Amino acid sequence: MPSDRFSFSRLQLFDQCLAKYRFIYLDGRPAGGESIESYLGGRLHEALEWLYRERRTGRNILFDDLLKQYRSLWKEAWHGFVHIVQTGWQTDDYYQLGQRCLAGFYRRYAPFDEPVEGTERIISFTLDQDEGHLITAILDRLDQHGPGWWSIHDYKSGRKMLTPAQAGKDLQMKVYYLALVKTLENTERVDVVWHFLRHSQEVVLENVVWSPQRITTMLSKRIDKIKEREAQPQTLRPRESLLCNWCYYWDVCSAKAGKTHPARLAE
Numbered sequence: 001m002p003s004d005r006f007s008f009s010r011l012q013l014f015d016q017c018l019a020k021y022r023f024i025y026l027d028g029r030p031a032g033g034e035s036i037e038s039y040l041g042g043r044l045h046e047a048l049e050w051l052y053r054e055r056r057t058g059r060n061i062l063f064d065d066l067l068k069q070y071r072s073l074w075k076e077a078w079h080g081f082v083h084i085v086q087t088g089w090q091t092d093d094y095y096q097l098g099q100r101c102l103a104g105f106y107r108r109y110a111p112f113d114e115p116v117e118g119t120e121r122i123i124s125f126t127l128d129q130d131e132g133h134l135i136t137a138i139l140d141r142l143d144q145h146g147p148g149w150w151s152i153h154d155y156k157s158g159r160k161m162l163t164p165a166q167a168g169k170d171l172q173m174k175v176y177y178l179a180l181v182k183t184l185e186n187t188e189r190v191d192v193v194w195h196f197l198r199h200s201q202e203v204v205l206e207n208v209v210w211s212p213q214r215i216t217t218m219l220s221k222r223i224d225k226i227k228e229r230e231a232q233p234q235t236l237r238p239r240e241s242l243l244c245n246w247c248y249y250w251d252v253c254s255a256k257a258g259k260t261h262p263a264r265l266a267e
């Protein structure tokens, strides 16, 4: 039985490839590998989480401390199924890319005095009482600037940057925004901030005026559609795209039967 709990990643995957959605959310099948981009993103998120957690205890963090922590996170989490697709790129290139991301972040935000309320904050809520759809949002960081004034922060480790206009349409932040509005007493002002780590850039939308009702209706419709398709798993077919190169379900995907995955094992 598929879980009734929805996240942004689950909604997004449903739009990307129905077969992969089925492998993960209906069959509970583990992936045969992990892309190095995803591995890098995970370590950067952990390093930044550590940074603000330590900072909240009053500790001053030198750049060397942050690098040391990143190095240890990278080493400890390493497993034998990390893969590289990009020709000419080696494991160390990604490791160093992570260092550059942290250096840019450090330069921009040190001494990290932001009013951080929580990191990797998990918020679960019921979307609508009638349907009972459950949503889980994991916010990279939540700051509180004063009574009812919040900012939601999301760290992006990919190449792609959003313009403010594209950011304004971003479903992920709308889910997070709804999570705050639904679960906190006072959300008079909410700012949303995307941190594009590779570019040392941020995109900020201040005091967003998104309609919780419209977001709820839109999510509710999407989840209804997903549940309808989940009831007919045979219709959840592969949708090939460039993203297949970063997918580790080729062994069970009918579209990839007999084909060789372009990624190589990272060393």
Ligand code: SF4
Pocket: 017, 018, 019, 020, 238, 239, 240, 241, 243, 244, 247, 248, 249, 250, 253, 254, 255, 256
């Ligand atoms: S390989 Fe491509 S088509 Fe097959 S499950 Fe993965 S993303 Fe979908």
